Amino acid sequence: MHAADSDRPAVSVRDADDRPGRWQGRYVAGCDGRHGAVRRSLPPGAVRHHRHDYGVSWLSLLAEAPPSLDAVGYALHSRGFAGHMARSPEITRYYLQCARGQRLDAWSEQRIWDELELRMRAADFGPLHRGGLVQRAVVELESDVLEPLRHGSLFLVGDAASLLSPAAKGANLAVLEAEILARALTDALKRGDPTGLAEYSERCLRHIWRAQEFSRWMIQLLHRTPGDRPDETLFQDSLRRSRIASLRTSRAHQDWFAENYVGV
Numbered sequence: 001m002h003a004a005d006s007d008r009p010a011v012s013v014r015d016a017d018d019r020p021g022r023w024q025g026r027y028v029a030g031c032d033g034r035h036g037a038v039r040r041s042l043p044p045g046a047v048r049h050h051r052h053d054y055g056v057s058w059l060s061l062l063a064e065a066p067p068s069l070d071a072v073g074y075a076l077h078s079r080g081f082a083g084h085m086a087r088s089p090e091i092t093r094y095y096l097q098c099a100r101g102q103r104l105d106a107w108s109e110q111r112i113w114d115e116l117e118l119r120m121r122a123a124d125f126g127p128l129h130r131g132g133l134v135q136r137a138v139v140e141l142e143s144d145v146l147e148p149l150r151h152g153s154l155f156l157v158g159d160a161a162s163l164l165s166p167a168a169k170g171a172n173l174a175v176l177e178a179e180i181l182a183r184a185l186t187d188a189l190k191r192g193d194p195t196g197l198a199e200y201s202e203r204c205l206r207h208i209w210r211a212q213e214f215s216r217w218m219i220q221l222l223h224r225t226p227g228d229r230p231d232e233t234l235f236q237d238s239l240r241r242s243r244i245a246s247l248r249t250s251r252a253h254q255d256w257f258a259e260n261y262v263g264v
């Protein structure tokens with residue numbers, strides 16, 4: 001990224017044959033994720049960086065197996081959280097909370113499936129559909145937000161702008177921001193109206209902070225905080241049970257949850 005704060009920004013690129021080049025434009029949309037070039041090219045002090053580490057880690061797993069439930073499944077267990085998300089008729093994503101710093105090779109396929117069945121109470125609800133694990137990774141639940149989402153002619157979008165924990169809907173948010181930016185760029189370039197670009201950061205940050213707050217709420221619902229004293233754990237477990245009871249019984253609470261979960 002070059003000259004982001006000017007009205008002639010440019011990016012260094014390599015084409016399909018790996019030949020270096022330089023593209024110049026009026027604006028740059030930075031959509032290259034959390035580890036992309038755009039974040040690294042921001043000069044010090046250009047944006048504020050808000051950051052939070054939840055201290056919680058997940059094994060993130062992709063199984064070549066059909067879903068085991070009709071719905072998304074969140075299991076709260078004294079041994080830790082487990083999650084089930086259908087991806088396609090043949091592929092299912094699972095999550096297992098694990099200790100911070102845990103090595104992947106500590107988890108054999110057999111151990112993973114046994115732990116998933118235990119935490120998801122397969123003895124009560126039926127066995128899981130097992131299959132080969134085609135992807136395994138340790139994910140640390142962290143969030144961050146860059147503010148503002150604009151530096152001169154550069155606009156930050158998706159994970160380049162803000163990282164949500166996988167307990168929330170980062171891809172939904174990324175698509176929403178891309179749509180807001182696309183409309184603003186169209187207005188600026190085709191109609192000469194820069195209002196949408198001027199408002200882009202503030203408008204997206206409202207959605208981002210709503211999503212961050214909901215993500216924190218979900219993480220608190222799904223996990224014990226590692227390192228809590230036993231009496232604190234007991235207190236937090238009771239709060240979680242009360243929260244779930246309220247979700248089961250209160251229509252207002254259910255509406256609030258649905259609105260935030262879908263990301264309206």
Ligand SMILES: Cc1cc2nc3c(=O)[nH]c(=O)nc-3n(C[C@H](O)[C@H](O)[C@H](O)COP(=O)(O)OP(=O)(O)OC[C@H]3O[C@@H](n4cnc5c(N)ncnc54)[C@H](O)[C@@H]3O)c2cc1C
Binds near residue numbers: 060157164173
């Ligand atoms: C385990 C896990 C599970 C998740 N589950 C969900 C879910 O169920 N629902 C949901 O909504 N979200 C989920 N998310 C979040 C979601 O994946 C991200 O929020 C989303 O992918 C962000 O999209 P993005 O386009 O901003 O970034 P990315 O998806 O990271 O895409 C950025 C792209 O830029 C490319 N790139 C990077 N650097 C360069 C460069 N220098 N030059 C050219 N290209 C470059 C990358 O190769 C990549 O293709 C999950 C995340 C994780 C880690």
